[in-house]
Amino acid sequence: MKIRAGIFHLLIGIYSVFYVIPLFWMFFSSFKGNGAIFDNPFGMPESWDFGVFLEAWNRGGLAKYVFNSALVTALATSLVLLTASLAAFAFSRYEFKFKKQLLLLFVLGLLLPIQAYFIAQNELFEFFQLKDQRFTLVLPYAGLGIPLATWLLKAYLDSLPKELFEAARVDGTSDFGMYRLIAAPLLKPGLATVAIFTALGSWNEFLLANIYVQDDDLKTIPAGLLAFSTKYVTDYQLLFAALTVVTVPMIVIYIVFNRQVVAGLTEGSLK
Amino acid sequence: MKSTNRWTPYLFIGPALAIYTFNVLIPLLGTLYASFTKWSGYGSPVWAGISNYSRAFRDTIFLNSFKHVFIYILATIVLEVIIGLILAGIISSRKKTDGYRIALFVPVMLPMVIVAVLWRFIFNADFGLLNGFLEAIGRPEWQQIWLGDQRFALAAICLVSGWVYSGFYLAIFYAGIQRLPRDVVESASLDGASQFKIFWNIKVPMIRKLWEVAVLICITGGIQGFDLFFVMTNGGPYYSTEVPTTYMVRMVFRDQEIGYGSSLAVIVTATVLLIGLIYSKLKKQSELVEY
Numbered sequence: 001m002k003i004r005a006g007i008f009h010l011l012i013g014i015y016s017v018f019y020v021i022p023l024f025w026m027f028f029s030s031f032k033g034n035g036a037i038f039d040n041p042f043g044m045p046e047s048w049d050f051g052v053f054l055e056a057w058n059r060g061g062l063a064k065y066v067f068n069s070a071l072v073t074a075l076a077t078s079l080v081l082l083t084a085s086l087a088a089f090a091f092s093r094y095e096f097k098f099k100k101q102l103l104l105l106f107v108l109g110l111l112l113p114i115q116a117y118f119i120a121q122n123e124l125f126e127f128f129q130l131k132d133q134r135f136t137l138v139l140p141y142a143g144l145g146i147p148l149a150t151w152l153l154k155a156y157l158d159s160l161p162k163e164l165f166e167a168a169r170v171d172g173t174s175d176f177g178m179y180r181l182i183a184a185p186l187l188k189p190g191l192a193t194v195a196i197f198t199a200l201g202s203w204n205e206f207l208l209a210n211i212y213v214q215d216d217d218l219k220t221i222p223a224g225l226l227a228f229s230t231k232y233v234t235d236y237q238l239l240f241a242a243l244t245v246v247t248v249p250m251i252v253i254y255i256v257f258n259r260q261v262v263a264g265l266t267e268g269s270l271k
Numbered sequence: 272m273k274s275t276n277r278w279t280p281y282l283f284i285g286p287a288l289a290i291y292t293f294n295v296l297i298p299l300l301g302t303l304y305a306s307f308t309k310w311s312g313y314g315s316p317v318w319a320g321i322s323n324y325s326r327a328f329r330d331t332i333f334l335n336s337f338k339h340v341f342i343y344i345l346a347t348i349v350l351e352v353i354i355g356l357i358l359a360g361i362i363s364s365r366k367k368t369d370g371y372r373i374a375l376f377v378p379v380m381l382p383m384v385i386v387a388v389l390w391r392f393i394f395n396a397d398f399g400l401l402n403g404f405l406e407a408i409g410r411p412e413w414q415q416i417w418l419g420d421q422r423f424a425l426a427a428i429c430l431v432s433g434w435v436y437s438g439f440y441l442a443i444f445y446a447g448i449q450r451l452p453r454d455v456v457e458s459a460s461l462d463g464a465s466q467f468k469i470f471w472n473i474k475v476p477m478i479r480k481l482w483e484v485a486v487l488i489c490i491t492g493g494i495q496g497f498d499l500f501f502v503m504t505n506g507g508p509y510y511s512t513e514v515p516t517t518y519m520v521r522m523v524f525r526d527q528e529i530g531y532g533s534s535l536a537v538i539v540t541a542t543v544l545l546i547g548l549i550y551s552k553l554k555k556q557s558e559l560v561e562y
Binding site (some may be wrong): 008082088096100146166170223246251 | 272273274275277279280281283284286287288290291293294295296297298299300301304305320322324341354361362365366371372373374375376377379380382384385388389390392393397398399401402403404406407435438439442443446461485488491493494495497498501502510515516519520523524532533536539540543544
């Protein structure tokens with residue numbers, strides 16, 4: 001049994017190492033000059049100058065991309081959590097006219113690919129001069145996240161016992177009071193799941209970011225880093241350093257919160 | 272339950288519906304309308320009937336883009352779902368595997384664009400990790416200009432997709448296997464069934480729902496693929512990695528063919544919805560058979 005366990009760890013271990021080699025290669029290449037990168041792509045760096053990360057950060061203006069991504073992500077996620085939880089509460093707890101039809105509209109959003117609407121959305125944003133603004137991406141990201149968030153939160157609320165709300169009704173709690181005092185606190189695990197996949201989706205989104213934001217000062221990380229890689233196209237060391245600077249914090253955050261992140265992402269995709 | 276005020280439900284739904292309508296529903300109708308027009312973005316659209324659609328079905332680049340995406344989907348089903356399933360089977364047969372699962376999930380976290388830029392370097396002909404590796408193992412004759420060669424570019428993109436998502440499906444399947452009732456697996460191993468038999472005859476059928484959804488995500492998600500293709504090759508070389516969305520984006524935002532691009536968007540959307548519909552029909556039928 002011991003030997004078999006050993007073989008297992010050896011094989012899976014080797015596989016995992018191969019799996020993460022690209023990330024280590026990116027990290028090590030940040031310390032090599034262009035010469036060393038070309039002459040010996042597979043070798044280890046000769047010196048370890050961590051100043052290269054600071055240089056990439058400053059010369060690439062990475063701070064502004066990170067700031068823009070953080071701002072857009074935070075606003076879009078808050079907007080989704082607030083509006084979707086209110087809608088989910090109404091769908092789950094109340095009977096009203098056109099409920100079925102309205103719910104069907106949201107379900108349609110679950111199925112639609114972004115291709116179904118982004119071309120005309122671009123024209124609409126053009127018409128209202130919403131492109132290239134500080135908050136340009138907040139609305140489309142919220143629109144992208146709301147259907148799935150509403151659907152998931154409704155499922156969470158459906159699983160709560162009816163008596164909870166009926167008792168509160170007898171006590172004279174208002175409609176909004178029920179949402180705020182009973183539904184919202186009990187929804188916390190659901191809200192956390194929704195927050196994780198909405199936030200990660202906004203943080204990583206590229207198609208819309210690339211179309212709607214041309215002003216370099218307003219770009220988010222994916223579009224900003226792509227622009228950076230076109231600008232410094234031959235300064236490989238700098239590019240590797242920039243890639244490392246934006247990925248390492250995400251990997252660290254992931255390792256710390258890996259349980260929540262994995263649960264949030266997998267639940268979000270399975271609907 | 273009835274609300275105390277009869278307008279309450281609408282007030283609660285209002286904000287979400289307003290954002291959703293403005294950003295999704297109106298543009299959806301707009302794209303559908305634009306697909307029947309000729310429009311460069313300036314002036315008014317000119318009604319063009321179904322001419323965009325008949326053009327699309329004669330456009331060999333567009334038709335080939337579906338072929339590429341089909342190959343891509345098949346490859347991702349193997350590289351992501353099947354490999355994820357095998358990994359989940361192997362890892363779930365042991366304890367203390369947190370480290371592996373954490374490591375294999377890391378790429379899922381990263382923005383696709385960053386992954387694409389990194390892998391563009393890995394496949395780089397001059398200093399890439401792959402050619403460097405072939406040099407190091409004494410096989411320089413195997414070196415290629417991976418992304419610049421029609422024979423390899425699409426395969427290279429498929430591989431990157433597999434690198435990102437096999438850990439994702441591993442996580443889904445692993446969680447599913449952990450939730451299986453203990454006694455079933457234990458009684459099988461008491462009966463002397465091998466680990467492989469337990470995996471193949473018990474675990475895989477019992478998490479059927481999960482891998483069915485995984486295949487569906489691969490299909491509908493694959494048709495929408497964009498980031499990797501756009502950054503790694505942007506459809507090249509010689510359209511060999513052109514997929515519907517890269518072509519659509521080029522039509523609309525470079526060639527100003529908004530009407531034609533919209534018709535391509537409608538075709539892609541219809542395909543996704545159709546597959547979703549067929550899937551849910553099939554699922555219903557298979558559930559009828561089971562009970």
